Amino acid sequence: MSDQQVLIEFDNVQKVYPNGTVGLKDINLKLYKGEFVAVVGLSGAGKSTLLRTINRMHDITGGDLKVNGQSIVGYKGKNLRNLRRSIGMIFQDFNLVNRSSVRRNVLSGRVGYYSTWKSSLGLFSAEDKKRAVQALDRVNMTEKIYTRVDQLSGGQQQRVAIARALMQDPQIMLADEPIASLDPLTTTAVMDDLLNLNKELGITVLANLHSVPLAMKYADRIVGLRDGQLVYDKPIAEVKEEDFEGIYTKAGVEGGALNG
Numbered sequence: 001m002s003d004q005q006v007l008i009e010f011d012n013v014q015k016v017y018p019n020g021t022v023g024l025k026d027i028n029l030k031l032y033k034g035e036f037v038a039v040v041g042l043s044g045a046g047k048s049t050l051l052r053t054i055n056r057m058h059d060i061t062g063g064d065l066k067v068n069g070q071s072i073v074g075y076k077g078k079n080l081r082n083l084r085r086s087i088g089m090i091f092q093d094f095n096l097v098n099r100s101s102v103r104r105n106v107l108s109g110r111v112g113y114y115s116t117w118k119s120s121l122g123l124f125s126a127e128d129k130k131r132a133v134q135a136l137d138r139v140n141m142t143e144k145i146y147t148r149v150d151q152l153s154g155g156q157q158q159r160v161a162i163a164r165a166l167m168q169d170p171q172i173m174l175a176d177e178p179i180a181s182l183d184p185l186t187t188t189a190v191m192d193d194l195l196n197l198n199k200e201l202g203i204t205v206l207a208n209l210h211s212v213p214l215a216m217k218y219a220d221r222i223v224g225l226r227d228g229q230l231v232y233d234k235p236i237a238e239v240k241e242e243d244f245e246g247i248y249t250k251a252g253v254e255g256g257a258l259n260g
């Protein structure tokens with residue numbers, strides 16, 4: 001990947017929360033354009049924190065963080081809005097407006113392109129309405145366009161959330177435990193959607209996953225965190241399942257690459 005364009009660069013990044021908890025420690029990491037990277041690690045290892053520094057949901061407290069070669073640390077106003085617009089995000093609990101329709105939720109992904117008053121009145125252009133249909137088509141959800149979100153299954157809701165994120169025309173997709181609330185069948189559908197937008201649209205995907213087998217199935221590269229530190233970083237061809245032996249079991253706390 002070294003001949004490829006660096007998209008996100010962590011340079012000695014630290015994150016200490018206001019209460020003194022260390023979220024990230026000395027993170028040095030380059031993520032390349034077009035990669036599908038899985039982030040694994042025990043609960044509390046810093047996976048969510050890592051993702052959320054990239055769109056500035058969390059501000060770092062030391063080091064530097066660059067996106068497209070530019071430090072995002074001091075971004076304000078327009079620069080910050082443009083950064084956030086270029087980064088889609090999906091969450092474990094979907095973060096949709098449950099009492100609204102699928103269409104309305106998906107269109108709301110476009111608000112970063114509108115003035116506040118226009119988006120609050122729901123004044124979306126015909127082009128964006130078409131874009132919403134296309135985004136839903138990509139995740140096989142067009143037939144649910146007028147359904148209220150609270151009438152959908154968890155997997156369907158996550159696919160609506162992906163469609164909403166696609167409306168931003170993102171360069172990067174952050175997926176924070178995207179399948180943690182889903183059953184195995186819908187997990188596959190959602191992971192396939194993420195893979196599809198990575199491979200077909202060239203969107204760089206960074207996904208926190210608890211499942212190592214899933215990470216191995218979908219990612220090009222796996223990075224591992226432990227206690228806020230980067231302790232693992234390998235391209236998928238070099239990853240061995242034993243590296244993670246017992247990582248999510250109590251018995252494994254003594255062994256395995258990420259358990260230290």
Ligand SMILES: Nc1ncnc2c1ncn2[C@@H]1O[C@H](COP(=O)(O)OP(=O)(O)OP(=O)(O)O)[C@@H](O)[C@H]1O
Pocket residue numbers: 017018019021022023041042043044045046047048049050
């Ligand atoms: N807003 C916050 N204020 C203080 N500490 C926080 C905050 N958010 C996270 N932390 C702490 O930072 C550390 C890293 O948390 P983070 O949520 O990034 O881990 P994680 O690997 O994503 O865990 P999980 O798999 O449980 O989501 C933990 O010790 C956590 O308690």
